[in-house]
Amino acid sequence: xxxxxxxxxxxxxxxxxxxxxxxxxxxxxxxxxxxxxxxxxxxxxxxxxxxxxxxxxxxxxxxxxxxxxxxxxxxxxxxxxxxxxxxxxxxxxxxxxxxxxxxxxxxxxxxxxxxxxxxxxxxxxxxxxxxxxxxxxxxxxxxxxxxxxxxxxxxxxxxxxxxxxxxxxxxxxxxxxxxxxxxxxxxxxxxxxxxxxxxxxxxxxxxxxxxxxxxxxxxxxxxxxxxxxxxxxxxxxxxxxxxxxxxxxxxxxxxxxxxxxxxxxxxxxxxxxxxxxxxxxxxxxxxxxxxxxxxxxxxxxxxxxxxxxxxxxxxxxxxxxxxxxxxxxxxxxxxxxxxxxxxxxxxxxxxxxxxxxxxxxxxxxxxxxxxxxxxxxxxxxxxx
Numbered sequence: 386x387x388x389x390x391x392x393x394x395x396x397x398x399x400x401x402x403x404x405x406x407x408x409x410x411x412x413x414x415x416x417x418x419x420x421x422x423x424x425x426x427x428x429x430x431x432x433x434x435x436x437x438x439x440x441x442x443x444x445x446x447x448x449x450x451x452x453x454x455x456x457x458x459x460x461x462x463x464x465x466x467x468x469x470x471x472x473x474x475x476x477x478x479x480x481x482x483x484x485x486x487x488x489x490x491x492x493x494x495x496x497x498x499x500x501x502x503x504x505x506x507x508x509x510x511x512x513x514x515x516x517x518x519x520x521x522x523x524x525x526x527x528x529x530x531x532x533x534x535x536x537x538x539x540x541x542x543x544x545x546x547x548x549x550x551x552x553x554x555x556x557x558x559x560x561x562x563x564x565x566x567x568x569x570x571x572x573x574x575x576x577x578x579x580x581x582x583x584x585x586x587x588x589x590x591x592x593x594x595x596x597x598x599x600x601x602x603x604x605x606x607x608x609x610x611x612x613x614x615x616x617x618x619x620x621x622x623x624x625x626x627x628x629x630x631x632x633x634x635x636x637x638x639x640x641x642x643x644x645x646x647x648x649x650x651x652x653x654x655x656x657x658x659x660x661x662x663x664x665x666x667x668x669x670x671x672x673x674x675x676x677x678x679x680x681x682x683x684x685x686x687x688x689x690x691x692x693x694x695x696x697x698x699x700x701x702x703x704x705x706x707x708x709x710x711x712x713x714x715x716x717x718x719x720x721x722x723x724x725x726x727x728x729x730x731x732x733x734x735x736x737x738x739x740x741x742x743x744x745x746x747x748x749x750x751x752x753x754x755x756x757x758x759x760x761x762x763x764x765x766x767x768x769x
Contacts, residue, residue, distance in 0.1 A: 393591035476576040480588035585677035
């Protein structure tokens, strides 16, 4: 069963590779250049009067500077008319810049981004056509309703309270956009988001600072946003606001292939006070996954000891490479033998290879004998 810490990444980089180490100097230079470009953009935005054209230019410029790549996962089957006319758009959260990415993807200068959560972020300094979140939910609801009724704006909402992995589960949604759609009898366009980067650099980790997230946007060569626009969902007279919200959540979780959880904002806030719980949960998961790797290797090479398997896996971190290494030790044991050995002697030779005969025939015979013995043991264990 999925737990709340499972919805968040613990580490920014899943695995430190040689290619990432070699890229690091380039990434730091790129971060510096992009920082200067954003500073220049901020100065321009401060000098020019606020307008829709400036908002759209800033949004596109930020997307270009940070190298956002948009992948439309349903381009062939997408209904462009409904996508452009639907007044309310909701999406899951996977990074601190989802709203900018979505507005760039929809390419609509009459598109307003609604911040449902009272969070401080660096892009609040830019006039990006945000609706202020630092007000009560009632005031924000009234303001959103007025914007929809008095203008042809589209409103983009991110109803999840915290960015998640996007591949494990959905948090409970803020009801504001669904209450708004129900009250005004407007359909809602659900959008599923996920991200990917080179070197498996994650766009968010649990409880990270917005400026830390920004640094990794500056450092990464690009950030790819995979966007899946689902079919619009219209409210019905019989359904409540909660039922309308849950129907859209179910559609999104089904399209993303992830679990629908009941974790809410209050539970996430409690978890922020205990970040060690996230570390413990992920540590337990890593131990369970490592033990599973040991079991798989032991099934393939039953004569090898668990200690030998564990030692090799800690070095290679790869099941296939460990199996290959153990098979090479079988070959080495065969080369060391100068006569056919019993199963007990063969098992000992795997763990304690030493010098011996170089006769080719004996080596080949013993190698095939040991491999066949391993195969028979594996078949007997699984058949029984």
